Amino acid sequence: MTQAIETLDKLFNPQGATGQDGVVWLVGAGPGDVELLTLKALRLIKVADVVVYDRLVSDEVMAEVPAGTLAIDVGKKPGSHGLKQGQINQLLVDLARSGRNVVRLKGGDPFIFGRGGEEMAFLQQAGIACQVVPGITAAAGCAAASGIPLTHRDCAQSLRLITGHGKSGEPCLEDKSLAADNQTLVFYMGLKWSSSISSQLMAQGRDAATPVAIIENGTRADQRVLITTLTQLSETVAREQPQSPALLLVGEVVRFYQEASIRATETHISP
Numbered sequence: 431m432t433q434a435i436e437t438l439d440k441l442f443n444p445q446g447a448t449g450q451d452g453v454v455w456l457v458g459a460g461p462g463d464v465e466l467l468t469l470k471a472l473r474l475i476k477v478a479d480v481v482v483y484d485r486l487v488s489d490e491v492m493a494e495v496p497a498g499t500l501a502i503d504v505g506k507k508p509g510s511h512g513l514k515q516g517q518i519n520q521l522l523v524d525l526a527r528s529g530r531n532v533v534r535l536k537g538g539d540p541f542i543f544g545r546g547g548e549e550m551a552f553l554q555q556a557g558i559a560c561q562v563v564p565g566i567t568a569a570a571g572c573a574a575a576s577g578i579p580l581t582h583r584d585c586a587q588s589l590r591l592i593t594g595h596g597k598s599g600e601p602c603l604e605d606k607s608l609a610a611d612n613q614t615l616v617f618y619m620g621l622k623w624s625s626s627i628s629s630q631l632m633a634q635g636r637d638a639a640t641p642v643a644i645i646e647n648g649t650r651a652d653q654r655v656l657i658t659t660l661t662q663l664s665e666t667v668a669r670e671q672p673q674s675p676a677l678l679l680v681g682e683v684v685r686f687y688q689e690a691s692i693r694a695t696e697t698h699i700s701p
Contacts, residue, residue, distance in 0.1 A: 452479065452526040454553055455533050456540040458565015459483075462675075463575070463649035464490035466566050474563065479530035482522065484544075486537030486675050488650060515545060519552040526558045537675070539567040543593055543618045567591075569616040572648025572677050576655050578687050580614050585682035588613040594620020594627060594678065601627065609635030614681035621676050625664035631680065632660055641684035646676040657687060 455474050460466040467475075472494060475481065481495050485505025495501050504513045504521070513521070525532045540546030540562055553560040569591055573580045580589050590608075594601055594617035601623055608615065608631055620627055621644075632638050638661035646654040658666040660680065 450529060451558060452529050452531040453559045453561065454522050454526050454549075455531075455561050455563060456546045456550060457533050457535050457563040458539040458544075458567075459487045459491045459535050459537055460566040461538055461568045461571035461575075461649045462486075462488040462490070462647065463571075464488065464494065466571060466649060467491060467494070468563065468565065470563050471565065474533050475535070477531070478533035480525050481533045481535055482518070482525070483535040484537050487535050488537075490650075491535075515548065519549055522549060522553060523556045523558055526553070536565070537568070538571075539565045542567040542569075542591065568618065568648060568675070568677055569679075572645040572653075573616070573679060575649040575653060576643065576645055576687055578643060578679060578683055580616070580679075580683060582683050582686065585685075586612060586614045590615050592617050592620075594618055594623055599623075601630075603627065603630040603634065606634055611637060611640070611682065614679065614683050617678040617680070619674070620678040621667065621672060621674060624667045624678060627678065628660045628663040636660060636680075640680060641682065643679040643684045643687055644670075644672050644676055645679065646672040648675070648677060655687060657684065 455478070457471045457474055458468075459471065475494050476496060478499060481499055481501045482504055483492065483501060492501070502521070504518050522532060522534060534540075534549060536544045536546060538544060541564075546562065550560050550562065569580065580586065590613060592601070592615060596602055617627060628642075638659065640660045642658050642660055642663050644656040644658070644666065646656070654672065656666055656670050656672060663678075
């Protein structure tokens with residue numbers, strides 16, 4: 431899907447440029463299942479001059495990008511960042527100033543651990559028009575696709591979305607309120623630090639027997655759900671080797687998961 435760019439001049443000075451700035455749309459692609467795209471997201475993907483996309487945008491979603499549309503991969507892999515965030519910010523500005531209308535396509539929702547806020551602020555400071563299209567964030571999409579009700583009223587009066595990767599790497603969970611058993615915790619990007627996350631939560635007082643779900647490739651055809659406990663989390667990760675993208679769901683709501691999940695019995699209805 432990614433097209434080669436022969437010269438920077440061709441990229442930033444396209445034929446037919448009007449001299450007017452384009453618009454950047456920060457678009458949420460959802461957790462992976464192409465049918466979870468919003469109608470607005472799909473419409474914009476179809477008419478964009480350029481699509482700048484992340485690693486977590488699924489192949490099925492990218493297949494909706496028209497063949498003639500310039501698509502630029504700026505995805506960040508663990509330990510390997512093709513473009514740094516500052517470079518991505520500047521790329522969006524330069525593309526818009528070349529007169530192109532740009533879809534910045536991000537996995538999940540642009541504002542939930544997607545750094546969309548940073549990109550929006552940079553575009554605003556540069557005087558570039560920026561619009562945001564929300565998407566289904568991974569926590570909601572992956573949990574629902576697994577039959578896990580994040581806020582079941584019998585056992586979860588609150589929901590917390592937490593980054594599993596701090597600015598310097600290992601997350602810091604020095605918060606006694608994390609020990610409350612009537613809340614669901616969802617960790618994004620938490621696989622690498624899963625051992626630290628479980629140890630810190632138990633140190634704060636969370637029961638070692640608290641159930642944990644690891645959802646790998648949530649909502650996608652190859653979705654996999656692993657059920658474990660806080661005390662066994664690191665062992666499960668080491669044994670089963672789940673890969674990113676994956677979420678960690680911590681809390682009593684995980685007990686509602688059944689192996690014969692919703693996706694396994696999904697009914698396809700012909701139009």
